[in-house]
Amino acid sequence: MKAFIAGGRGRVGSPLADNLEAKGVEVVAGGLDDGIDVISGEGLAEALVGVDTIVNVLNTPRFDAEGAISFFEGAINNLTAEGERAGVRHHIVLSIVGVGEGDASDIGYYLGKVAQEKAVRSASIPATIIRATQFQSYIPALIDQHTVEGKVLAPRSFIQPVELGEVVELLAGAVTTLEPGSVVEIAGPERFYHDDLFRATLADRGDDREVVTVAGQGPLDAMVPRGAYRTGTVRYPIAGIPTA
Template identity: 35%
Template sequence: MRITVIGGTGLIGTRVVRSLRASGHDTVIASRATGVNSFTGDGLEHALSGAQVVVDVSNSSYTDEAGAQEFFSISTMNLLAYGEAAGVAHHVALSVVGTDRLARAQGGYFIAKEQQERLISSSGRPYSLVHATQFFEFVRNITDHAMREGAAHVADVLVQPMAADDVARAVAGTALAEPRFGMVEHGGPEVFSLKEIAALDLRARQDDREVVADPLGTYFGAHLAARDLLPEATATIAPTRYHEWRVQKQASA
């Protein structure tokens, strides 16, 4: 099967490509680094030529609502239009567990993600949406984003994070299956408070700054209830625990 991975040189994209190629599939890496730009359309026609599946794991470099909306709406419409012209039979997109809740909480980036999902689901094209929880690799970004006056003021919420390798396997597995015409959820095997996982990450980096669970804290602009970032009980649970991931990361450093 020929599969085009949009964002194929990023954190998740490289892993998706590796997983698909290990399964023997003809996989096209599409990103700005390879001359393909889903936002401008440059290189898309060639990248999608002959593809049965397109996997979109690209991301906006903007986390504000206006910037993220522009990126996701234009890129998604381009992918749907070029994909239809190329005869792509399955559009797979990676998104976030609780996108609808995060959008209602006025998280600008997540409003843009929800709109992306609506564009895909209303397109009439065969599709699957993969909702994943936060990546272990992303915890550092969350913590750094919450730093104020020498301490990380993180939202007082629960998280169920997973390894990027497990996210990629979930995306690749969805790409190889029949279109769901809906969403599938994936989460990690352990539940942490965001304060707890942020502190573990800082200690692993030999950073002794304090982490505070702030009841008024936001998650990238979204005001959340305690369980808003958790998947439903029906979610597929990934195998890799945080300690196992950390040991593997240190061994490969």
């Protein structure tokens, strides 16, 4: 079996490449530095020769709707066109729990992920969508994104962070065993409120930024699974945070 990991040098893609190789899967994991650009199409045909499965763990720094939509949708279209020519049979996309429900925050990046899911669902290569909650290791970066003029604005809504390795294992399992067509969600074992989680994380890091609780956009459970989901077993690395 041969897999192409689009975004294969990234936070998710890199450990996924190692995991798949350890399972005996032949992996092509190049990105921009290797001359593979999924947006311009450069190097894509060569990268996809003999590939059975594409795992799409691409990311963009664009947080505006126009930039995020054009990146995520454009990548699906190019991967589908070249993948079809190469005989790819399965396209697995990593998305985010909650973004497709229609009542999550309408920040541009999430609209890009919704467009990504929609594009891959209607594409000609059979698709699987894996939706993960926020990675535990990503919480400090998420706090930075919520910081305005030195204060952290944290909604009193649910967050259920998952350990990255458990997401990687789920993606790898989708490559080796899953029939295309599923939507699978994964979340960590504990559900918190954003503000409690942010305060505890900052205190643990000796960061004295003030956390201000703000009204969340949308329902309390907008960004946690609402139906069946895989529950990770790795707890958040800071003990004693009140659960929601």
